[in-house]
Amino acid sequence: QVQLVESGGGVVQPGRSLRLSCVASGFTFSRYGVHWVRQAPGKGLEWVAAIPYDAIGKYYGDSVKGRFIISRDNPKNTLYLQMNNLRAEDTAVYYCAKSGAYSASSFVDSWGQGTLVTVSS
Amino acid sequence: EIVMTQSPATLSVSPGESATLSCRASESVSSNLAWYQQKPGQVPRLLIYGASSRATGVPARFSGSGSGTEFTLTISSLQSEDFAVYYCHQFGDWPQTFGQGTKVEIK
Secondary structure (H helix, E strand, C coil): CCEEEECCCCEEECCEEEEEEEEEEEHHHCCEEEEEEEECCCCCEEEEEECCCCCCEEECCCCCCCCCEEEEEEEEEEEEEEEEECHHHEEEEEEEEEEEECCCCCEEEECCCCEEECCCC | CCCCEEEECEEECCCCCCCEEEEECCCCCCCCCEEECCCCCCCEEEEEECCCCCCCCCCCCEEEEEEEEEEEEEECCCCCCCCCEEEEEEEECCEEEEEECCCEEEE
């Protein structure tokens, strides 16, 4: 079955950087788009970024554009999210999520368990 | 960005009754809409994609309808396990966006 395992979360000071990773298994990673979706404590879901199967074209939410970078390493079955210039409002659980199609223009059909990022001084 | 507005914010329903949840898009997203269910402490679960197609394993009491800017998720004969928060998600335009969620609670 599909497994998505995030790592890299933790406590970081405002203005610093953090890189999240997500290792995928149970499906052919190189054939699907993948997303990052976050959820602040007690709040709703917020779409963060997505990348298609071939990494041609990367897409970002307005609140993270210019600060976050999504990338993937297909041979390693791994998705990344480089988060720069972090702000308190970036505090959330970050979910790695599999697209229902090869493109990133698709619904999410599987979710990881999430990794918590806390931005605080 | 396309704003997704869900209503109501909270819906109180008795077990066995039906529930109708609405999701409105600020611009047309065609049928590029999905619904997810999230229970406390759990990750979201895909229920509906393409506005009206049920995901694998989703009970037939869940149904989706609509296109363009107006969408509905109907849960007929609510079961105890259906009390949760429901989110709509548009993937028809960038950036993708979620609605703020509708909480279905026991009346």
